[in-house]
Amino acid sequence: MKKYVYSFINGKAEGSATMNKLLGGKGANLAEMTNLSIPVPPGFTISTDVCTYYMKHNKFPKGLKKQVEEAIQKLEKYMNKQFGGSNNPLLFSVRSGARQSMPGMMETVLNIGLTNKTTSALIQQTNNPKFAYDSLRRLIMMYADVVIEKSNYKKNKPTGIRLDLEKILGQVKQQYNCKNDSDLTQEALIEICDLFNQTIKQKFNIEFPNNALTQLWGAIEAVFKSWNGKRAIEYRNIENIPHTWGTAVNIQCMVFGNMGKNSATGVAFTRNPSTGENKFFGEWLPNAQGEDVVAGIRTPQPILNNSKKDLKYQMPLVYKELYKVQNKLEKHYKEMQDLEFTIENQKLWILQTRKGKRNGIATIKIALDMYQEKLQSQSEIINKIEPEHINEILLPTINETTIKNLQPIGMGLPAGPGCATGQVVFSPEEAEIQYNKGKKIILIREETSPEDVQGMFVSNAILTSRGGMTSHAALVARGWGKCCIVGCNELIIDNNKNQAIINKQIIKTGDWITLDGSKGLIYKDQLPLIKPALKKNKVFNHLLNILQKKRVLLVRTNADQPKDAQTALDMGAAGIGLCRTEHMFFDKNRIKIMRQVILAPNTKKRRESIMQLLPHQKTDFYKLLKTMDSKPVTIRLLDPPLHEFLPTQKKQIKELALELSISIQKLESIIDNLHELNPMLGHRGCRLGITFPEITEMQTRAICEAAIKLLHKGFKPQPEIMIPLVGSIGEFINQKKIIKKTINNIKTEHKIRHLNIKIGTMIELPRACFIADQIAQHADFISFGTNDLTQTTFGFSRDDIGSFLPNYLNQNILDNDPFQHLDEAGVGELIKIAIKRAQSTNQKIKIGVCGEHGGDPKSIRFLATVGVDYVSCSPYRVPIASLTLSKMMQ
């Protein structure tokens, strides 16, 4: 007979942490903790095999019933209690638990086994009727929701019973003047149970089952069914969890946090999941059960914050034990843990442990700390850090310098980091609608529940009025690295009017607000956001240090401004792989000169105009080369179609005509003449330098003179000149000649013997790939401009792709956007050919990549295997590229 049931009792478990495929994460860890002699209420796990069997055959496998019965008997014997018994009743929780944690997505039912008979027995035994009825009302509500309603209706049927019952609860609370659930008297609780039972009868025409075994099997089946619940499926789609895995079911003896003042329930993290700080962190609620802390029903109290409300102060002995347990667990798993615990009359019970979800900032800090604490090796931590985590450190903050008197309108708990701005909506459905219209959304809710995930996912940020740092909203947002503020008590939401009031300020649907999720502050309006100051971030710099030493190839940056170059340097760039010079010409004064160049009637005039640009260019290059001192800076000669520099509006044309003292008609006809039908394939790239050699000459001169000036000052500039869009060897030789001649002239003028400037080309045309062997005979380096190479290989215009790409993706004609992820089969193949041919004639040739793909992890992984020496990407992608390359070394 196949084994379906695995017990964990008193220090001995049949399972272990390694068996999470079979037992689910929760079951495997309950077993592991049992074996570690951590106080875990005993129980057993029904394996995920049963779930997959159940999904296929819609019934349980043979032999399961018997194994469950035996397991129950074992528990009864050990606990000296009876399930459904009239003396000493044993109660169970029935808990879902998949291989990978899906917080709150599936169902759990507590207090299973409470019937008329056992409730009376429980009262007799504990002398605490209030506790017994509190447990019963909880069971009825969970059972009605999970077993009677959810598992008996088709997937999409809207839920209603929980809301109905919650309403009753609220009404009775009001009637008895109770603020919190825990204030309810025995009398009130009995009334609630009665009303619950009546409502169930009315709604479903069945009785709440007054039999322990019926309850148990109902709950087991419901948990299995919850695997295919709507929200569970949605969550798996977002998180890429296979639908075939199935869940396990854990049946566990109940321990009670709702027995009175000496009892409690809570959630804890071994380290702070928002900041990563190595400090025990968590929240608890006295006299509460189950999800009370997570659901945000009452605002929970901190476990440790040096106040009289913290657990350390209120239950010092229990706290001490809990502290020991969390320490033991973290050391054992070598990972930050997220625990659930319950205290029954001053006795601690651990109900769950799992790898704690944390945001990117905390991930990085914890990884580096654990490396220093020797809990994890360097390769382990590099494996754990993902590009998204680094992205988060680069998250925007509010640009406070641009706003005077920045005053928040409210404050909550900082649950998810970074700042975000968006337009307010009050429901997850509305969030999706507005998001699909292209709006930036901030979702405001009293609290979130698993049904809301889709709407939360599309929102820029989430703000809730209730709940703590371990509430559903906080947990989910943190997992996604999304800005989130929870427990903003001063926020009063009026769902009928679709508005909220916070400290007398009204926020309506569609209003802009800005959240600072790192500090928990809420602001009115759309505030300007900026990127953070990384230089001061010690943790991040430590990481960069490690990455820089471990990456398989170098990472340069695409930058043409000293400020960007500095940012990239701070993040570990090994040089500039692409400096686009055209951006330097769009400055107000310079574009005038540029226009004169383009419109010059003859070579002499053109030359004169161009030379006016020389001092400007020289300063540009001087600053850039100085910033990058001793690191290579690849400067690309002027590349874009000339008409980009010409005015298009009537007013500007008129002004320009006046300046140049020609007639408007004349100017218009010149502009007309320059107009190209297909500028991407027109008069651009090296074609410019060939028709107007003065441009190449001027730019070369500017580069050389800037370098010489720096040399005199003791710097070590490393400029490299890159000729764009070469397709035939003649083009390259033509430009190289002009550059060489200019360099030689300058050397003589400045009486300098050594001025080593590398000359190379950008490979952006398929033809260039095929003649790379010829090019390499004359070039010091080649650099793949993968944006243009993708355009010219596919024949797709990047600027026009929007009109057909979505169709291509929908119909699976392409797997993804080739401008985002490098097309390995086509463009990648051309790159391989080019590298092979180039190396066949020039073994020393340097090979780089300077398209957007240089910052895309998937493309980088490919590029690193074909033999390039460096990739180049925008400054903020540098650490992500470095991380990708470090991971490849593992």
Ligand code: ADP
């Ligand atoms: P989830 O996977 O949604 O976190 P759990 O199965 O962990 O669901 O159950 C939710 C909560 O129910 C737990 O955090 C715990 O507080 C409570 N709970 C579960 N089992 C027991 C038990 N045996 N005794 C007391 N409380 C329990």
Ligand code: MG
């Ligand atoms: Mg839960």
Ligand code: MG
């Ligand atoms: Mg749990």
